Amino acid sequence: MHMKILVIEDDRQASAYLAKGLKEAGHVVDIANDGKEGLFLAGSEVYDVMIVDRMLPGRDGLSLVELLRATGNDTPVLFLSALGSVDDRVKGLKAGGDDYLTKPFAFSELLARIEVLVRRRGAGQPQTRLTVGDLEMDLLTRTVKRGGRDIDLLPREFALLEFLMRNAGSVVTRTMMLENVWDYHFDPQTNVIDVHIARLRQKIDKDFPTPLIHTVRGAGYSLRAAG
Amino acid sequence: MPLFHAPEGSAARVAMRLPRLWHTMAFRLSVLYAALFVVFTGLLLLFVYRSTAGFIQNEMADTVAIEVAGLEDQYARHGLPGLLEVVRQRSSLQYTNSIYLVRAPNGVVLAGNLSAWPDALPDENGWAHFQVASSAGPGSRPSTASAMMFTLPGSFQLLVGRDTSEIDTLRRRIWQSLGWVVTGAVVLGLIGGGVISHGAMRQIDAINRTTRRIMGGDLTGRVKRSGSGDEIDTLAANLNTMLDQIERLMTGIRQVTDSIAHDLRTPLTRLRSRIELVLIREDADPEVYRTALQETIVEADRLLDTFKALLSIAEAESGSRGRNFQPVNLAEVARMAADLYEPVADDKGLELHADIRGEPVLSGNPQLLSQALANLLDNAIKYTPAGSVTLTVEPAAPGRGPRVTVADTGPGIPPEMREKVLERFVRLDDARASPGNGLGLSLVDAVARLHGAVLELGGNDPGLRISLQFPKA
Numbered sequence: 001m002h003m004k005i006l007v008i009e010d011d012r013q014a015s016a017y018l019a020k021g022l023k024e025a026g027h028v029v030d031i032a033n034d035g036k037e038g039l040f041l042a043g044s045e046v047y048d049v050m051i052v053d054r055m056l057p058g059r060d061g062l063s064l065v066e067l068l069r070a071t072g073n074d075t076p077v078l079f080l081s082a083l084g085s086v087d088d089r090v091k092g093l094k095a096g097g098d099d100y101l102t103k104p105f106a107f108s109e110l111l112a113r114i115e116v117l118v119r120r121r122g123a124g125q126p127q128t129r130l131t132v133g134d135l136e137m138d139l140l141t142r143t144v145k146r147g148g149r150d151i152d153l154l155p156r157e158f159a160l161l162e163f164l165m166r167n168a169g170s171v172v173t174r175t176m177m178l179e180n181v182w183d184y185h186f187d188p189q190t191n192v193i194d195v196h197i198a199r200l201r202q203k204i205d206k207d208f209p210t211p212l213i214h215t216v217r218g219a220g221y222s223l224r225a226a227g
Numbered sequence: 228m229p230l231f232h233a234p235e236g237s238a239a240r241v242a243m244r245l246p247r248l249w250h251t252m253a254f255r256l257s258v259l260y261a262a263l264f265v266v267f268t269g270l271l272l273l274f275v276y277r278s279t280a281g282f283i284q285n286e287m288a289d290t291v292a293i294e295v296a297g298l299e300d301q302y303a304r305h306g307l308p309g310l311l312e313v314v315r316q317r318s319s320l321q322y323t324n325s326i327y328l329v330r331a332p333n334g335v336v337l338a339g340n341l342s343a344w345p346d347a348l349p350d351e352n353g354w355a356h357f358q359v360a361s362s363a364g365p366g367s368r369p370s371t372a373s374a375m376m377f378t379l380p381g382s383f384q385l386l387v388g389r390d391t392s393e394i395d396t397l398r399r400r401i402w403q404s405l406g407w408v409v410t411g412a413v414v415l416g417l418i419g420g421g422v423i424s425h426g427a428m429r430q431i432d433a434i435n436r437t438t439r440r441i442m443g444g445d446l447t448g449r450v451k452r453s454g455s456g457d458e459i460d461t462l463a464a465n466l467n468t469m470l471d472q473i474e475r476l477m478t479g480i481r482q483v484t485d486s487i488a489h490d491l492r493t494p495l496t497r498l499r500s501r502i503e504l505v506l507i508r509e510d511a512d513p514e515v516y517r518t519a520l521q522e523t524i525v526e527a528d529r530l531l532d533t534f535k536a537l538l539s540i541a542e543a544e545s546g547s548r549g550r551n552f553q554p555v556n557l558a559e560v561a562r563m564a565a566d567l568y569e570p571v572a573d574d575k576g577l578e579l580h581a582d583i584r585g586e587p588v589l590s591g592n593p594q595l596l597s598q599a600l601a602n603l604l605d606n607a608i609k610y611t612p613a614g615s616v617t618l619t620v621e622p623a624a625p626g627r628g629p630r631v632t633v634a635d636t637g638p639g640i641p642p643e644m645r646e647k648v649l650e651r652f653v654r655l656d657d658a659r660a661s662p663g664n665g666l667g668l669s670l671v672d673a674v675a676r677l678h679g680a681v682l683e684l685g686g687n688d689p690g691l692r693i694s695l696q697f698p699k700a
Contacts, residue, residue, distance in 0.1 A: 084535070085542045086594045087551055104531060156566050182567055186539065186598045187532065189605045189667060195570045218524070 001170075003048035003118055004028045008038035008064070009080065010056050018051065021107045035059030042068055047075050049114045054081035054092060062095040069096035076117040078110075086185060108219035112171040119170060130165040133225025135204065135212055137165055151203055156181070160196060161204070164213070164223035173220035197221055252431070256424035261416025268412040272405045280398050287389050288354075291375055294325075295387050302379050307337075310385075314338040324390040326359070326372055332382035341386065349376060359390065371395055430459045434466060446474045479544075482650065483537070490665075491533065498526045536666040543595050543673035552590040557629055557697075558583045560593065561620045564600040572608050578615040579608075585622030587629035589697055591678050599674040602667040603633040603693055611637035611690070628680075628697035636690040645684040671695070 005027050009015040012033060019029045030045065032038035035058040042050060054061040065077050076099075079092040084102035092100045098120075099113050130137040134147045142158060144151045153161065159181050164172060174193040178184040197213060205211040210226040302310040314327045318340035328339030336344065345357035359372045374388020433451055440448040449470060450463040505519040565581040572579035600618075607616040614636030621630045640648055649672040675682040675695050683694040 084538060086592065106528075182563055184563075184567070184597055184601070185594050186601075187535065188567070188598075188601045189532075190571060190609065192567050192571055195574055196567075198574075199570050218521075 001115060001118070002026050002028070003114065004030075004046070005114065006030045006032065006038070006041055006045070006047045006050045006075075008032045008035065008042075008050065008056065008061065009053040010034055011053070014053075018110075021111075025111050035061070035064045039064055039067065042073060042075070043071075048118045049076045049078065051078050051080060051110075051114070052097070054079050054083065054088075062091065065096045076114075076121055078114055078117060080105075089185060106173075106219070108171065108216070109173050109175060112173045112176060112219060115170045116167050116172070116176065119167060130162065130168075132165050132168040132223055133210075133212060134208075135165070135225075137162060146204060146208060153200075153203060157196070157200055157203070161200060161223075164200075164221070168223045168225075171216045171219050171222045176220070251428070253421065253424040253428040256427075257417050257420030260420030260423065261413055264416035264419070265409055265412045268408055269405070272401075272408055276398075276401045276405065279401065280394070283394050283397065287373070287391070287394070291387055291389060295375060295377060295385070298385060298387065299377070299379070302383075302385075307381070307383065310379075310383075311338040324393065326374055326386070326388040326390060328384075328386040330384040330386070332384075337383075339386070344384070344386070345374070355388075356391075427459055430463065434459075434463060437466075441470065446470070446477060487537075491530065494526060494530050494533075498523060498530070501526070533666065536670060539595070539598060540666065540670050540673045543592075543670065543677045552592060554588050555591045555593045555596055556586055556588050557596070557631060558586045558620050560597050560600055561618055561631060564597060564604055565618050567601065568604040568608060572604075572616055575608060575611075576613065577608060577611055579604075580615060580617045582617060583620045585620070585629075587620065587622045587697075589629060589678070589700065592674075595674045595677065599671045599695070600631065600633075602671050606667050607633050607635040607637070607691070607693075611635040614690070623697075623700065626699070628699045630694055630696050632692060632694040634687045634690060634692040636687065639686055639689060639691040640684060642686075648684075649682070 005022055007015050007018050007022070007029060009018060009031070010033055015031045015033065019031055022029045030041055030047070032041050035056040038050075038052070038056070039059065052061045052065060056064065059067075061079060061081075065079075068075070068077075077097045078099045078101060079097040080101055080103060081088060081092065082103045089100045089102075098117050101110060101113060128139050130139065136145045137143075137158075138145075139162070144153055144158065144161065160177065163177060163180050174191065175187065177193050177196075178187070201211070201213050205213055212223055212225065214222045214224060216222050298310060298313065301313050305312075311329060314329050315338045317323070317325065318327050318338065323340070326339075326341050328341040328344060329337045330344055331337055334344070341359065345355060345359075347355040347357040349355040353375050354373050355376060356371065356373050359370055370390055370392030372388050372390050372392075374386050377385045377387075379385055430453055437448045437450045449467050452463050452467075453460045501519060502523060505516060508515065561581065561583055565579060569579050604616065604618065616633065616635045619630075619632040619634070621632075623629045648668050650669065671693075672682050674680075679698045681696045683696055685692045685694070
């Protein structure tokens with residue numbers, strides 16, 4: 001998935017590093033080094049996603065996004081910030097941000113998050129059925145089938161699989177799973193997510209020739225059909 | 228050009244000292260105390276004077292009025308001779324303080340003990356006040372008298388009065404004692420005020436001395452308590468508690484700085500030398516670089532985790548209770564944590580029981596509470612080789628708030644170490660082999676304190692039992 005991305009970041013070294021990484025991942029990147037330039041670019045071009053630093057000279061990231069939202073611009077926004085407390089995160093989301101990532105972050109985390117943001121935006125109608133390969137999930141009856149065979153899942157396993165299926169094809173990081181399935185905005189000391197994924201694999205992949213859940217080294221997991 | 232020049236010498240010292248004296252609270256309190264004392268005593272004496280002197284005055288007026296009535300009656304019945312006889316008779320009494328005088332229309336004195344008709348005019352009450360030179364006894368001195376004058380039928384004039392020198396003496400005495408009492412009141416008021424305010428001020432001075440010492444950097448200073456339990460003593464107690472708190476925080480900061488120096492510098496040094504070692508290698512095999520970089524990332528992530536944990540603790544510690552709090556269902560938080568850790572415990576062959584009674588809701592920070600609970604479960608599972616981990620949520624009971632307990636069947640923590648493990652970066656020797664940064668329990672402790680909860684560490688025989696006892700709602 002190739003995206004057009006606007007990076008609003010005043011630290012030139014950081015923005016250059018972001019641009020390089022995003023371009024290597026196949027995206028097109030514009031850089032604004034302050035809020036004013038960012039506001040101008042956001043108003044004159046159409047972007048798939050914007051990555052906005054929270055603290056900017058001239059106009060800070062929060063008020064910039066508030067202004068964009070007020071003028072009807074609904075491009076997904078991911079905030080980057082060195083402020084990592086729960087309150088800061090809440091403020092960022094209230095201002096109109098769609099996601100919030102605390103510096104320093106793993107690049108794979110950033111890539112996974114913007115992809116999910118853009119995908120979520122294109123999702124459109126609420127779905128009642130999710131399908132990935134021969135895996136089917138009925139959100140109304142809360143049943144899961146693979147190859148026509150019923151799979152029994154615990155409520156939390158169901159929620160985890162739903163999150164993976166909604167973002168099928170994309171990389172989903174451990175932090176994203178903790179945030180979306182457990183609403184945990186912190187990292188537990190032990191890699192609990194790996195244990196949960198292992199459980200899910202036992203039920204989804206064990207008895208089938210082709211695995212659907214794939215480990216993405218250094219990033220997280222991805223649910224995708226073979227081929 | 229200054230407008231005023233300070234006077235020289237001792238006058239200058241006095242001028243300097245007075246305002247300073249006035250600025251001492253002790254002095255102002257004494258003056259206020261004395262002034263109040265004087266005003267109240269004065270009012271009291273004025274009342275006494277009024278009632279005593281007034282009473283005597285009225286008494287005199289009454290007797291004079293009765294006497295006048297009697298004399299008028301005598302005149303009406305027995306005519307002038309009868310009146311003159313009675314007047315002569317009464318005037319002849321020695322040591323009397325009554326004054327009589329009867330005067331003929333032509334001004335000739337007919338009878339009485341007054342040498343001449345006084346030329347004083349009567350006041351609005353009919354009383355004439357004049358000086359008399361008493362004829363009664365030797366060494367007599369001039370005294371004052373008050374009398375009423377009447378004109379009888381036939382234009383004869385009658386004067387009946389009293390020598391008022393006794394009343395005057397009484398008045399003078401009362402005024403005199405009033406003066407003494409006021410002087411005494413001023414002196415006593417000043418002394419009393421001085422003693423009272425000095426007592427209070429001495430304590431305040433002590434408080435000031437202590438605060439100056441602390442401002443000077445010595446945090447160990449404490450205010451001496453008087454033990455009286457009054458407001459100033461309470462102030463001293465509160466100040467001491469505040470100082471304890473500040474000292475604890477300062478020690479905490481120092482500890483963190485020390486720990487950062489030690490626990491972050493070590494891995495950073497390791498990180499740096501790892502990179503350096505790879506760089507000085509001659510054989511540039513890409514695979515070697517790749518492996519080294521991957522190891523570097525793992526190391527850096529570990530460092531970042533430590534940082535994150537430190538920041539979480541700082542967030543919990545710097546937060547004031549109640550700020551950004553929202554209703555949190557403890558049972559929900561516990562279920563979520565148990566749900567997250569159940570497979571982890573299961574993988575290790577441990578049983579994770581969640582015993583959740585009721586749905587206690589309290590005001591708190593849900594993320595920090597979740598993190599605290601996750602840390603407790605994480606620790607319990609990590610350090611328990613076999614057996615079970617039990618997570619209990621109890622609703623509020625009479626006298627106490629809700630409680631969350633995590634009990635395990637692991638090695639536990641010896642009682643003498645329980646206080647210690649709450650400190651940052653402290654890890655028991657047996658735990659050094661397992662992954663972790665020694666910040667888990669510090670965070671739990673900080674979160675507990677943010678919520679006004681008490682973290683209780685106890686034995687589970689065998690194992691460890693950690694409870695978060697929340698306060699009453």
